[in-house]
Amino acid sequence: MELTDLTLYELQGLLTRKEVSSTDLTKIYLNRISSVDPRVNAYIRVAEEEALRAAEKADRRLQAGEGHFLTGIPLALKDIFITEAIETTCASRILAGFIPPYDGTAVKRLKAQDAVILGKLNMDEFAMGSSNENSPFGAVKNPWNPACVPGGSSGGSAACVAARMAAAALGTDTGGSIRQPASHCGVVGLKPTYGRVSRYGVIAYASSLDQVGPLTRDIQDCAILLQAVAGYDPLDSTSIDTPVPDYPEEIKKPIKGLKIGRPKEYFIEGLDPDVASAIDRAFATYRDLGAEIIDVSLPHTDYAIACYYLIATAEASSNLARYDGVRFGQRIDPGEGLIEMYRQSRAAGFGTEVKRRIMLGTYALSSGYYDAYYLKAQKVRTLIRQDLTEAFEKVDALLTPVAPSPAFRIGEKTADPLQMYLSDIFTISINLAGTCGLSLPCGQSREGLPIGLQLIGKPFAEEVILRAGYAFEQATEWHLQKAPL
Amino acid sequence: MKISRKEVEYVAGLARLSLREEEIEALTSDMDSILAYVEKLNELETAGIIPTAHAVPVENAFREDEIRPSLGTSKALQNSPESENGCFRVPKVIE
Secondary structure, three states, X not given: OOHHHOOHHHHHHHHHOOOOOHHHHHHHHHHHXXXXXXXXXXXXXXXXXXXXXXXXXXXXXXXXXXXXXXXXXXXXXXXXXXXXXXXXXXXXXXXXXXXXXXXXXXXXXXXXXXXXXXXXXXXXXXXXXXXXXXXXXXOOOEOOEOOEOOOOOOHHHHHHHHOOOOOEEEEEEOOOOOHHHHHHHOOEEEEOOOOOEOOOOEOOOOOOOOEEEEEEOOHHHHHHHHHHHEOOOOOOOOOOOOOOOOHHHHOOOOOOOOEEEEEHHHOOOOOOHHHHHHHHHHHHHHHHOOOEEEEEOOOOHHHHHHHHHHHHHHHHHHHHHHOOOOOOOOOOOOOOOHHHHHHHHHHHHOOHHHHHHHHHHHHHHOOOOOHHHHHHHHHXXXXXXXXXXXXXXXXXXXXXXXXXXXXXXXXXXXXXXXXXXXXXXXXXXXXXXXXXXEEEEEEEOOOOOEEEEEEEEOOOOHHHHHHHHXXXXXXXXXXHOOOOO | OOOOHHHHHHHHHHOOOOOOHHHHHHHHHHHHHHXXXXXXXXXXXXXXXXXXXXOOOOOOOOOOOOOOOOOOHHHHHOOOOOEXXXXXXXXXXXX
């Protein structure tokens, strides 16, 4: 067993007992990154100096017996989190050279515990993608098979945790961007309820859907990291002022009698047979653990992708209007006035998928089409949300696949944007409804690729799905599988 | 066709995007198939349904109007491509 295989919980024990120093641990992780990352491409930027400085400070805190839970533990961040004095690009050329003047709230909360930030992780540009192929820094490779995608958009975060290049990572999820890569890389990923974690200092994609969450080795680590970042923040007016439970304690409670719903619309024709049988076995495990499985229906599931790609692109077209070559980022000025400077800076700075979504969103919001597309999508969003609300009158959680297949091959879906969008079919409704969803490993395909299951919870009931995930881990060993790197 | 080349050029103008010839062609075809796909929303009757803008209901978030420290001019300008006399500098707007 190597130190990089240990969980947050185990590392915290070693650090507190002074069996290892944060400086040594950080160096071990930095070495691991230099030897492994050339094959994975998970990091955009390794912040070696800053990490070692933070580790020294953490060691002083630990020596003085003043450590918090995450003190001295090496973590990494998706490059969507702005970090003071460390270049942050959101994997876009338009933000090349952008040095944020402050930290966002989630980062501040990690730093307040003296966690060590190893660096910034690769992602689909502006979090737009399901495969991490939309990055000017190159595609991220799946640690289980370098010919496959890690999923997206938090592909760097999932691959980094799976390849043991950080103890845990933070990502963001707008339509499945934490859960789907977690599933494809065999790690745990949580999209908390909208408003559970502050979005302050997170570069915006679709503001009514974006949410910050952890990617970790196991459920206990997920609870620990969620605990560190959750809670009301006056700097995010959409964060909700509701008490934060003690997640690491809550997960240990029994799940006997838990009512788990099986939404029939998620078990469709075309579902990969390996995924289908892994999910069937998961239902059997839950029955053995004393849970009650109940058939439910979410009748508007089939409309979720169409609804999402209007709402998310509309919000993106508005959010990304700020990249205009004036206050930050790249400027291309052909000397033909202000408007031409905007047009050229944006043309040179944005990649293909980002342009496609800006165009689609601008069209959906444009005069004459607003009612037909954007307003219609918002009404369908109401129906999708009602489906979940009604299901949660009968059950405590839902269990579904995370993705219709295990990780697909690099290049397999890049030619057809619509096929790529359809790979998010099982995760998108949860963002539209604003509730929480958890992905955890539950099997492996015949080709040896990880398969994840999704537990969907009621709004602000993260502890319930984490508890169900923890019970599953106690009964199985899928979370102990390690990528062959 | 759900969208014409001319409409794509018009939307690119609204979005302040300068597009190359091959980008206009690719976007016309991509947007056409995506818009054909989202047509399926019209299978649903939505008269009388209240649209959802935010999934978790939030009241207006007010705070006290108190003076607090802000970023400051030099930090605010540190990432600007061009600045002058404490201001962002842009190309000439009015001839």
